[in-house]
Amino acid sequence: MTGSDVTRDGVEEARPEREALTGAHTGRRRRRRGRGERSMVPEARFSSYYGKPILNKPVWKPLDIAGYLYLGGLAGASSLLAAGGQATGRPVLARTAKLGAASAISLSLAALVHDLGRPARFVNMLRVLKPTSPMSVGSWLLAGYAPLTVAAAAADVAGRYRMAGAAATAGAAVVGPAVATYTAVLISDTAVPTWHEGYREMPFVFAGSAASAAAGLGLVGAPAAQAGPARRMAVLGAALELGAFQLMKRRTGLAAEPYEQGRPRTLLRAAEALTAGGAALAALAGRRPGREGRRLPATAGAALLAGSAALRFAVFHAGVVSAEDPKYTVVPQRERLDARGR
Template sequence: MSRSREGFKGGGRRRGRGERAMVPDAEFSSYYGRPILKKPTWKPLDVGGYLFLGGLAGASSLLAAGAQLTARPALGRTAKVGAAGAISLSLAALVHDLGRPERFLNMLRVIKPTSPLNLGSWLLAGYAPLTMAAAAADVAGRYRTAGAAATGCAAALGPAVATYTAVLLADTAVPSWHAGHRELPFVFAGSGATAAAGWALLTAPVDQAGPARRMAVLGAVLEVGAFRLMTGRMGLVAEPYEEGRPRALLRTAEVLTAGGAVLAARAGRRGRALAAVAGTALLAGSACLRLGVFRAGVASAEDPKYTVVPQRERLEAAG
């Protein structure tokens, strides 16, 4: 990460009645035109998929445990298979972004409590086999006791799996991620819940999908509410969420998530087709949110303004 000092350039701006500002508008840059922060080099599709699929997996494990406790076998099976498949694809996306599988394995050589990435790697290493054992036991119809235990353990880790990536992003110096550290885990929790509900609505029988419909509504309220609270509190560094491609992705996510939740609430009465439409909208909305958050963070790292101005405001407040 470079530590170049910022420079200023720009001309005065015309005011009302022909007056010229005495102090020119500041345009932030750094020596040699290099950004103050080194922007994330992660591949958008790999990391966006990793973020989305992890949320889907973690919330699906919770849904699977609830289905198991309430005797909804078809819902439980589809949630278990969804969790196992999603976490497998999430790990594949992570390894593909890292470039070589051994880079992931190298993170398991030590336990570092101060590193969200290290703890997240251990979390995935423990969680993924549990989801696969739970799904395999259910599909095979054997080892039911072991399968039930694996389902319960996966559900216990599910909330952490669904939200730890938010902690991972917020722990960086990227302005639009770091400034949202309070609310971003709740945004990702809601997004994971809507994704899991969407998968269940697509694949489970309508008469067993009641918990998925309720999860869709609660997840949508949490996701949209927490995201608006976050951007309303962040001030200047909320701008990247409201401009360009991130804005388009996030507005699309909000429409799809809210619309999908409304359709999900009505799907119990209207049959399979409406449930499928609702599930598709919820899955797409969750994916758009994760990718929009990722792209907004990259945009904030590219513009020195989002690093310099908040630092000066904090210094002035402390002084």
């Protein structure tokens, strides 16, 4: 190699090994990234081997389990309303709530057993009590709560055994809040992203939804003169349900996305409209008890009952959607790992 073979751009007719120039003086300059540059790496797709989802989606029957969630909440809150009506001398309101609690918990148990397939499977869950298992604790709650509600309703209808009926009503009221909210803990304890990420607020959402439903039942079945506690419960329950749900969606982040898609979105919009409208009508019925007769409270009660049911079905279907899409499992895991690394 002679001096004439060397140019300012390198060595002519030479292989660019160790003698090749680098940096800004090479023949081929480095390309800087510009705003219009298109990435050659495809956007990540979250999937697992053989195209199967990372999580197995819930195999529960929607009508059975979503109905079980709804009816259990209605029963638990109705027991509180029944105790309040009995303590304040509102017999029709108390009877309506007692009958509602007994009927709702019976139907809830029937839906659960139907989903399990055989009644023996529910009985088997009572063989042990495992405090760390929401399913085990919930099974024992149902086993103790259901006979109390039936006894309270039977004593009230028969007009006999008043002391035993009062004791059963009080017992059901004590256990009722746990029955109304333990299903929130139950679904939040699963790996389903939308349910699991909302574990902080889900019990409050279910508590407000249960109170709204029980208040709706009271408004439908009790005369306006005795429906004062139901009207107040309707307003407080609706405020708790809607407020806690909005907070849950904001804190849940990406896992809340299924609530804004497809069937869950439709059900959620219906739940919000029915619950807010029912609470407003309930408050209005209290101010004008004589002008609208029974029409306004009954309409408010029906809206609250339907809104609570729509919310439970929206939560159920959103959880199924989040389990089917690997994105809702992988992305939050990566975010937590990045945050832990920082």
